[in-house]
Amino acid sequence: MLFHVRMDVNIPRGLPAEEAKAIIAKEKAYSQALQQSGKWRHIWRIAGxxxxxxxxxxxxxxxxxxxxxGLPLFPFMKIEVKPLLRHPSSIREDDT
Known part of the structure; x- marks a missing residue:
């Protein structure tokens, strides 16, 4: 199943910088492993x-x-999820 997910991150200002840096490094490794596995197909930063x-x-x-x-930043996120279905007018057969 395909899902469109928006993730907004709000790391508390009081979190020690070294702790925040460590969590962000774990987040990057976790997300890249999911991308390599094909479970996290696309990721786009929202400008600003x-x-x-x-x-x-x-x-x-x-x-x-x-x-x-399982995301290390999960405790600091607001997440919105929308399930996706293939559009009947799509020419891409691989998006199911």
Whole structure:
């Protein structure tokens, strides 16, 4: 299943800089591993915001929840999820 996910990050100002840096490094490694596996298909930064739009390709809602809740920055995120379906006018047969 494909999902459109918006993630807005709000790291508390009081979080020590070294702790924030470590969490961000873990986040990058985790997200890149998911991208390499094909589960995190696309990620785009939203200009001027600490946020992104992403496309996930996972088995179901439960797997998406597992992936998202595993994000090291998850405690500091507001997340919006929208399930996607292939449009009948699409010429791309691989987007199912």
């Amino acid at each position: 915001e600490y946020a992104n739009f992403s496309i996930f390709d996972v088995k179901d809602n439960a797997e998406l929840h597992e992936v998202l809740s």
